[in-house]
Amino acid sequence: MQQKQRLPARKSKVTVKDIALRAGVGESTVSRIMRNKGPVAEETRQRVMEAVRATGYVPNRIAGSLASLDSHLVGVVVPSLSNIVFPEVLQGVHAALHGSDYQPVISITGYDIDLEETIVRGLLSWKPAAILIAGFDHTPATHRMLSESGIRIVEMMDIDSPPIDIAVGMSHRRAGYATGQYLVERGYRRFGYAGHDWKADRRARLRYDGICDALRNAELGIAAHAIAEGPSSVGAGREMTARLCAQPAKLDAIIYSNDDMAVGGVFHCLGAGIRMPDDLAVFGFNGLDIGRELPQPLSTVRSNRFLIGRTSVEKAFETPERPQTRSIVDTGFEIFPGATA
Amino acid sequence: MQQKQRLPARKSKVTVKDIALRAGVGESTVSRIMRNKGPVAEETRQRVMEAVRATGYVPNRIAGSLASLDSHLVGVVVPSLSNIVFPEVLQGVHAALHGSDYQPVISITGYDIDLEETIVRGLLSWKPAAILIAGFDHTPATHRMLSESGIRIVEMMDIDSPPIDIAVGMSHRRAGYATGQYLVERGYRRFGYAGHDWKADRRARLRYDGICDALRNAELGIAAHAIAEGPSSVGAGREMTARLCAQPAKLDAIIYSNDDMAVGGVFHCLGAGIRMPDDLAVFGFNGLDIGRELPQPLSTVRSNRFLIGRTSVEKAFETPERPQTRSIVDTGFEIFPGATA
DNA sequence: CTGTTAGCGCTTTCAC
C-alpha cells in the first residue's frame, strides 16, 4: 500500500484577514457574512463565500467568543454514563440544542462531589452560557461558584430540594410514595427491599423514604432489606434477590432501588422457577426499555429522562438573565403496571 | 410598560489585571501562577493566591486559548448514546483525559453523515487538540476537513478500513469470522441471522460478511434471515427471533447482529419455552454486562469499548504532530462461550 | 524571579 503524499500538516492558518484581502472587502464584512448578521449586498456575499470555499476557511470560535464575550458552550455535568439514565438525559440535551449553535461540554463526576467541584471550576473558565448539572448534592464551594456565576444553572433529575436557579426533574420521594401505595392497593403485605449504595444515590434514598411513608400509612413496613455495596446493576439485583429469598421471613413483594436491580430480580426468579407475581412480585423504578421486553414486562415507575434533558435546555435558554425567583419544573412520573406485580 | 432604570446584572468580571493590581505584581506573574508554570517566588505566589481567593477569580480559558493558540479541547463524535457501547467508549475517553486539563466536547450524529459533516465543521472551529470520531463512514467533505486539519484524528471502533490518521478498534470482519468458525466447530449446521438495519451500522455488516465467509469455508450458509427496520434493540431481537422460529426451515442456531438483539432472542426463548442451546443456540456480539446476568449467560464476542476510548486518547496524545504514517491499534476481541450456544 | 509589550482572530462600535 502506497502512502499518499501530503503537504506539511500546517494547521490551516486562514483568518478573516486572508478572506478579506482575497475578496477585496473589510474584515468586518467577512465577519457579518459568516454570522449572517447585518446588512450585506448579495454580490459581496458571493465574492466572500467564494474566497471562503477556495481557502477552506473555518472561523475561529475561540477568537469569536472572546470578542463577543459569548461562548456558545453549555456545560453539562453528570455523575456517570454507565447508568443508562444519564445518556438518556444527554440525548434530550442534544436534541434541544440541535440546530442552535451551542455545543454541550460534558463532564463526568463519578459521583464524587470533590471532583465535581474541580469540574465545575474548569467548566466555568470556559464562560459557558449555562450549566446543567445532575442533582443537588454539591460541595459548599461548588454551590457558591454556581450561585455567583450569574449564568443560568439547571439542577436536573430531582425536584425534592430548593434549586440554586432552576430544577428540572421529578419528585423521587413522591414516586416512592406512589410505589408503596400502589403495591398496598394491589394487596401485597410482606415487602422486601433490594437496593444499592445510597451514599452516591440520593434519589434512591428519597424513593425509599417515600415507599416507607406509604407503607407506614397502611401500618405496614419493609420486612427485609438487602443492600448491595457499590452501584446498582443487574448482577447486584440478582444477588440481593437471592439473599432475600434465602432469609426466613417469607415475602410477597420485593421493591428494587431501580430497574437495573429489578431486572436482576426477574432473572433470578426466571432461573429459580419463582413465578411472578404470584410467588413474588417484583417492582422497579425508571421504566427502562429492557424492562418492557422481558418475557413478562416489568412493573415499574416511568420517569422521563429524555424530557428532563430537553426541558433543562429549554428552561435555561428561556431567559438569559437569571431572575430573582427560582423555578421548578416537574417532568412527572407514571406507574407502569407491567406484569411482575 | 414602565421605564425602569436598573443596573444590568453584570457578571463580576475579575481579570488578570485586577489580580495583578491587587497583589501588586505584573499580569504575567499572575498568569504563571495560575498555570503553575515558570519560576515564581513562594511569597509572591501566596500574595497572588490570596487575591484570587478574595475576588473569586476564575481565569478565562477562552482568552487563554486564543493567546496560546491551544484550546485544550478534544472533539468526540459518536453516532448515538442509546446504544450503550458509545457511552462506554466515552467513559474510556473520560478516564484517559482525567487529570489532564483537556475537556472532551461530545457530539452526536444520529448516524447521519451529513449531520456529522456539520458537527465536524463546528468542532473544528473550536480548534480542538484532537478529534476522536466513531467509524470511517464520512462524507468526502468531512474526510477532507479532518484530513487537512493537521490535528490528530482517531477513527474509533473499527480497523477494517485505512484511517485518515489513527484507527483504534477491532476487526469486525474477523470477529464475524471467528463467530462462524466457533459455531461450526460446536456442531451447529442450520443457521439463522437476526439483524438490524445495516445502512447505519457498517460494523454489523462487516461482522455478517465475516460470518458468511466462515460458514462458506465449511460449505454452509445462512438458511434464514430476519432483518428489522431501524436500530438494534431488545424488542427488535425478540420480534426477529419469533419470525425466524415461525418460518418453515428448522434452525439450530441464530446469530444476532449484536447483544441487544440476542438478549431479545433469549427473552423470546424463555417466554416460548425454547431451551437454549439444545433447541436453539443464541449467539450475540459485544459482551454487554446484561448478557452475563441472564438466567443463562449469553454466548457472545467480547469487544472492549472502554479500552477503545482510552486507547484513542492515548494514541492521539502520544505525538502532537501528525506523522506521515497512519497507525492502527487493534484492541482485540474474544469469544465468550456463555451457555446459550 | 518579574514586568513590559505585543499580539492571538474575531466582533463591535462608529464613521463614511
Place this chain on the structure above:
DNA sequence: GTGAAAGCGCTAACAG
C-alpha cells in the same frame, strides 16, 4: 452597505 480601529482577557517573548 461597508471599513478602520479598538479592544475581548490572556500568554509569550524578552528584557531587566
